[in-house]
C-alpha cells in the first residue's frame with residue numbers, strides 16, 4: 001500500500017502512529033476554545049487543542065483556517081502556497097496595492113508576498129531582504145492573532161452558540177454571509193481596524 005491509498009470516498013494515510021482512515025470531505029467545525037478549524041478526527045484538519053500529526057507529502061495538514069482578516073469564512077489550505085484570507089479580503093488587499101501601493105502579507109509563503117532573500121546578491125541587499133523576512137514573520141504572527149481575536153468576537157455576538165464547544169463551519173459561514181458589496185465593506189473595515197487607521201489615505205502619508 002502506498003502512503004495514501006484512495007478508496008471510495010476515503011483514504012488511508014500512514015503516520016508515525018500507524019495507518020489512519022481519512023475522509024477528505026469530512027465536515028469542519030470552528031473550535032470555540034482556540035478558534036482554529038477541526039474535522040473532529042475524521043480528516044487531517046485538527047485544531048490547536050488536538051494532537052498535530054504529520055502526513056507524508058502534505059505541507060500543512062491543519063492548514064485550513066478562518067480568514068485572518070474578517071474570520072467569517074474558510075481560507076488557507078493544505079499547501080504552503082495557500083492564502084490566509086477569504087476571496088473578499090484578498091480582493092481588497094489587491095485594491096490597496098493598486099491604489100495605495102500597500103498590501104498586507106496574506107500569502108502563507110513569503111514569496112507570495114514578494115519577499116525572498118536572494119542568496120547571490122551582495123551583503124547590503126541580503127541584509128535588507130533579511131529585515132523584510134523578519135518583518136514578514138512578525139506580521140504573519142500578528143495577522144494570525146488578529147484573526148483569532150476577530151473570530152472570538154464574532155462568536156460572542158451569537159448568544160445561542162455560547163455553550164457550544166464546536167460550531168459547524170457551514171453554520172458559521174451562513175451566519176456571517178453577506179452580499180458581495182457588503183462583504184467588501186466588511187473587509188475594508190477589517191483592514192482599517194487591523195491597521196488602526198480611519199482612512200486609507202493615511203497609508204500614503
Ligand SMILES: [Zn+2]
Pocket residue numbers: 031032033034035036047048049050
Ligand atoms: Zn481547539
Ligand SMILES: [Zn+2]
Pocket residue numbers: 067068069070071072073085086087088089090187
Ligand atoms: Zn475575509
